[in-house]
Amino acid sequence: MKSLLFFILLLACYVVQAQQTITLSGTIKDKNGEPLPGTGVYVSDYKIATSTDDKGRYALRLKAGNYNILVQLLGFKATNKNVVINNQPVNLNFTLEQSETQLSDVTIKPDPNRLHYLNTFKTYFIGLTENAQKCKMLNSEILRFDYDNEKRTLTVQSDEFLIIENKALGYKIKYLVKEFQYDYKTRIVYYEGYPNYEDLPGTDNQKKKWAIRRSEAYNGSSQHFFSALFNNTIKEEGFIINKLIRNQVQENLADSIIQAQVGGFTSTLLTLPGTHQFGSPKTTNTAVTVSKPKQSKGFAALNRAEILTDTLVHRYNDQIKKIDFTNVLYVIYTKERESSGFKARIGMPVNRPSELNNTQISLINMTSPPAYFYKNGSVYNPRAMLYEGYWAWEKIADSVPMDYIPPGK
Template sequence: MKWFCVFFFLHIFIFTCTAQQFNLTGMVKDRHSEALPGAGIYVSGYKMATVSNPEGKFTMRLNPGNYDILVQLIGYKPLRKNVIIADQSINTTFTLEESVTQLAEVTIKPDPNREHYLNIFKDFFIGTTPNAKKCRLINPNVLIIDYEKEHSRLTVKTNQFLIIENKALGYQIKYLLNLFQFDYKSNIIYYEGFPYYDDLKGSSRQKRNWEKKRLIAYRGSPQHFFKSLYQKKAATEGFMINKLILRSNPEKPSDSMIQANIRRLSKKSIHSGTIDLNKDDSLNYWIRKKNLPAEIAILNRAAVVEDTLVRKVNANIRKINFTDKLFISYTKEKEDLSFSNAIGMSLSRPPDMKNHQASSITLQVSPLYFYENGGIYNPRSMLFSGYWAWEKIADSVPMDYMPLNGDNSTR
């Protein structure tokens, strides 16, 4: 069984060619226009932040771009505002609303299944990778968990920052989760939100270890892929791009034929006694046919040329559009053994690609727009399967992450 994941955040950041920075100034106040000092002001997806002063004012230096700014203060609801900096400094105001759930005693409605759903959320949001084992949810009580039985769908939201401690990569992540959904029928995982990354405190030795692991997490990731694709360096960075051509499975009869035969043989077995699938070869045959995939994917070994795949929209945005699926192999790292041993995760491939990290992309909305830092315009644009569906928040780095130690990847 294949797991699929839509795996992009909602932050959008547009780079320009100029290195000039401008001031983002502003004030944080309450609904009575009283200044709010000590509020945290964060840039979603990055490690940039500041605090409002005693007059509620703040200043940040930013490159021209499109940012999601997050504001948080204890006792108030977190606030997000989209800010566009073009060719001049701008000033804005953030008005926070008091949070009744923070000021009053929080009462969580007893749910005997909450722990079960929370564990599912951890697996599909934090992940099941080796790095995920070193992550901890600091405040899981802020999660609003709902299972929709009618749609067989698990939904998780929060109106406060979910705090994740990642001791594998050395980050504390504040994540304003708009929506997490797991569809039990389609096995599709989708989540969107606004993360902020902060470095954990550690010794020099820990920091060196974290930097090594951050580089491993970044290399071969979707962020690395789209960043290098933007710069037309995907091949030199180690990415091999092929097409997976989708064709109807010739071994699978039509659904109507399968259902008709299963109904006919089931009735026959019931009239003659109990159903024994081990003995009833005909019924077993049609059940096997039902479980076959409707489509098969054929790998085209001809490499997809970046110049034919990527199109320039403007100075800051690129787009890709394709039919069938893209098959992405990252040739500079092998698959982790825990992924290789996971049932139904690994993608089929020729023997010479055996140990490469392999992922596929299916477009849901076309074209797919992306930016220089690897950010995606519409998080619902695509589905991942394979390695990229396996790696989640535990293996993510900030959008302004830059490899150190002389590594020149996508600089």
């Protein structure tokens, strides 16, 4: 009886610790020190948000982890700060500057190419998956398009949240587009911004359908993979890790493209239709895509021996783990089949053995080791990795917030 009681007490202590949250608070003022009531305070990539009171104060309850905090108020420049939450309350203050762009100063010029630019943005930002077909941008007029005819690059920015209604997953996504750039010559796309998620209102039947689709979107994703990697439940969750060995010619080519095009960006490389795509976790919501060379004469050998997580994953501290490896990780997800649209639209499915036909396969390239990641699947330094394959195919339309909890967990 004493042993049973002791076990129950231990379990109760564990539940309390697992649910423990820490207070993040502060004040938001203008440059004259005046408080700014009604300022929106958003946790990027989560379903967490609040607003300041009449004295410009805010407070959020967060679990231990690394967060991007975004604040925005109409008439002021949006700003963000990164904060690490451990086991002590954190005070984080903001000073907002007034926006230099005044409505009276704006001259709206009709652009006959705007629709074309908008379609390009939708393709490379929201995506082309089945879920993307059920996404709608509610205020695309806030997007500013700038096309450089000489460089043949399209740049898109916004000073306000782009509102995306995702009726496939039941989310309203507020996304502040810091920068989106597409190069028509090199077919490289780069984007960076800060998303926040809200649940759409719906009937009980709609919510049940959304729950199923959210689970499908999460299952097999990079977020799911790194969460399983942290918890050492890779095989139970349906993942198999092999190693892909490429020849040095291909490796040098990829490195040279990245160094030439990415520069100092904190970047993520994604696969786009008709291109060779790399990708990294969406936690920073930054992306760069590199076109596939027209004639690649290199070879790649797949080692089907399973890589054990004990040799791949190393503890950094209680909240963070890290990975470092050579060559390329070949990640197989066995519990879902790949979308028919993946092969049809992307034009270049990942090479695979015949027994893995229609299996979701993603590749992880290590560029700046090591990569650090958290229990919820978020990655501290996404620039450390580049993705290819299925993880690069799914974009904003197939994303779920970082505080998403899969059914049964």
